[in-house]
Amino acid sequence: MKLRSLYNSWSRNERLIFWGALMVFIITLVIRTSFYIQDNMTLAPKRGGEFREGIVGQPIFINPAVPGSEADRDLSRLVFSSVTDVAESIKLAKEDKLIYSVRIKENIRWQDGERLTSDDIIFTIQTIQDPGARSPLLASFQGVMAERVSELEVKFILQSPYAFFEEDHLKNLLIIPKHIFADTPVENLKFSVYGLKPVGSGPYKVASYKSDEKGVINIMNLEENSGYFGDKPYIPKLTFKFYRNTSELLNAYNSGQIDGFGLSTAESLVEVGLRHNVYYLPSSRYYAVFINQSAGNEKLKDLKVRKAMDSAVDRTKLANDIFQSHATILYGPTVFTEESNSTIDTSLLNGLELNLTVPEEPFLIKTANSIKSSWESYGARVSIRTLPLKSIQEDILRNTDYELLLFGNIVKEGQDLFAFWHSSRRFYPDQNLALYQNKDVDSELETYRKTFDEQERMNKLEKISNMIASDAPAVFLYSPDYLYIATPNLGGIDKTKVINTASDRFADITKWYVKTKRAFK
Known part of the structure; x- marks a missing residue:
């Protein structure tokens, strides 16, 4: 009552001053609060929602030991x-560096609900x-022995030290369950009912899937694994939609049917019309024209000619x-290998006839x-043969039926080049596509695999890379980036991670x- 009486006793000008001051105070408070929130709070991840991923291709058998x-x-x-x-711990035996205890x-x-054991x-x-x-x-674990120590302990015994094991x-x-597959002959694994209803131990599990009248799966729903031992994912539901080709995939994104791919x-980026973020993720795959010097073209045996081509x-x-x-x-x-500064005689390409095989x-x-x-601008004549990738993998590589092959390799985190450039890997199904032989490089590659000091290893890798490049x-x-496209509301992607295979984009899915x-900072 006293405040009301006081207010009523004010003149009109005094009341206007009061209301003006009050408004200034409120506006100032709002602005200061806004700045405080801006300075001291941030947007933080929150559990909930759904993410729809688009994939070109079909699930056949969801088993990491024998993926289809x-x-x-x-x-x-x-x-x-x-x-x-x-793993709670992984320890390497210091003496001979042959035993990894997990x-x-x-x-x-x-x-x-079954327990995961050794x-x-x-x-x-x-x-x-x-x-x-x-x-x-198979190639990664050939010669590796796995020995049971206890229910929760296992030893991996290698034939020789391998720094990148x-x-x-x-x-x-990725581990598969023994209690599910122990009685299934390996030849029949791909016919198991667990191929599309897998039992895993990861952050997600398959909840359901839908297929058309021809049996083609077009949707698979995943939900979070409530019993997962690691960090729980923020997104409780993932929906995968499958398409026949990239064109269908892009149409699905542009029409709002999927959230990422x-x-x-x-x-194909120019065809993405809907609002999106593009993540350019470094990739470990590289491409080259591999030269088969045994294919019958004698000029390819000349180092100067190969360097001119390069x-x-x-x-x-x-x-x-x-x-x-x-x-x-x-x-x-x-x-690590830089462009050569030496003068190259490109006139050696004049009149050179070359046959280049390329995947479609x-x-x-x-x-x-x-x-x-x-090459033709320097006088060479080049014939290009394009073939389906499957044909190249199963026929062309098996028979080394190529003079020049434009193809790619994936070098994993350790950058172990042994599988691609050691002379023992010249024969199908190994991956020395150039049929390259150099005893000095072989020796360096063998030593590199046994080198555990990181700096020493990097020095060796640079040396090996330059040795190989000098033989042309x-x-x-090039090594192209892997592109991940998603709606702007998706967050949490590590933009620095290296993609070895496409599935690596999910390495940090949680x-x-x-x-x-x-939330406060």
């Missing part, structure tokens, strides 16, 4: 856990090593025209045509989010 497709590898990465994921975390469960890890290794399984991981192999060894190159290619133009500069230019098998992949065909144009067994071209909340 790229879609299988993607889904396996979400449903299963790796040895490094489940202790598994307590109380890790499969999605059906027996599951051993069973996974045995499955991979069985020739009947035809596992793509943990980071390249154990990190990517990956691309191997930037050439010098004539405009890598910067390739990177700009095909990848919009989102590719690393290469002059050797690693980034748009960006590789564009690359081949650009290289053809470069291939025309090294950190992805589509919902946010305000």
Whole structure:
């Protein structure tokens, strides 16, 4: 009452001053509060929502030991856990560096409630090593023994020291359940009902899927694994939609049917119309024209000719025209090799007849045509043969039926070049596509694998890379970024991670989010 009486006693001007001062106070308070919130609070991930991923291809058998497709590898990465994921500790025997002792975390469960033990890890290794399984991981674990120590302990025994066993192999060894597959012959694994209803131990599990009247799966729903031992994902539900080709995939994104997808190159980006963010993720795959000096073209045995072929290619133009500069230019098998400053006699290309085999992949065909144009500008005549990738993998490589082959290799984190450039790897199904032989390089590659000091290893890698490049067994071209396209509400993607295979985009899936909340810094 006293305040009201006081207010009533004021003159009109006094009341206007009061209300003006009050408004200034309120506005100032709001502004200061806004600045305080802006300075002291941030948007933080919040649990909830759904994310819809688009994939070209079909799931066939979601089993990481014997995947049937790229879609299988993607889904396996979400449903299963790796040895490094489940490990409480991994210790390397210091004496001979041949034994890795792994202790598994307590109380890790499969999605059906069974306990995950060392027996599951051993069973996974045995499955991979069985020739009947035809596992793509066989080469990585050939000669490796897995020995049970206890229910939660297992030893990996190598035939010789290998510095990258943990980071390249154990990190990517996804464990399958023994109690599910022990009684199934490896030849029949791909016919198991668990192929599309996998039992894993990863952050997600398959909830359901839908297929059309022809049995083609078009949707698969994943939900979070409530019993997952690691960090719980922010996104509780993932929906995967499958398409026949990139054109269908892009149409699905532009019409709002999916929220994200990956691309191997930037050439299709112009077709993305809906609002989006593009993540350019460094990739470990590189491409080169591999030269088969045993194919009958005697001129390819001349080092000067091979160096002329290398010098004539405009890598910067390739990177700009095909990848919009989102590719690393290469002059050797690693980034350590720089462009040669020596004078190259490109006149040696005049009259040279060359036959180039290329997979039916748009960006590789564009690359081949650009290289053809470069070589022919110096007087060479180039014939291009394009074939389906499967035909190249199963027929052309098996019979080394190529003079020049435009192809790619994936070098994992350790940058171990042994599989691609050691002379013992010249024969199918190994990956020395240039059939390269150099005893000094062989020796360096063997030593590199046994070198555990990181700085010493980097020095050796640079030396090896330059040694290989100086022999010009291939025309090294580029390493394109892997592109991930998503709606602007997706967060949590690590922009610095290196992509070895497309499924690596899900390596940090538990950190992805589509919902946010305000929180103090």
